[in-house]
Amino acid sequence: MSDESDGPMWPPAMFKAFQETGEQAVEKQQELLKQMMGGGMSGMDMNQIGAMSQTATFKTRVQSGGRISIPDAEREALDIEEGDIVQTVVIPVKRNRSD
Known part of the structure; x- marks a missing residue:
């Protein structure tokens, strides 16, 4: 095994950006789910819901x-x-x- 394969696969800044983007996506999904479960669908039109899928x-x-x-x-x-x-x-x- 070489020392090169033991290091991080991505630079730390890039990994942090991916992580933050993933966290933001999860937050948006949770927000949408709360709206759907709480009857908050009136603020969204069916085109927006269909586009998400x-x-x-x-x-x-x-x-x-x-x-x-x-x-x-x-x-x-x-x-x-x-x-x-x-x-x-x-x-x-x-x-x-x-x-």
């Missing part, structure tokens, strides 16, 4: 002009067509440059 997570490369592509399988599964408006959350995974 239709999500995809994938990795892609940033292309020229800052463009990203949604893979075919995700577009098909979510019935996304050209011209549709989608919401994205971007988390850098790996940088291919020297800082």
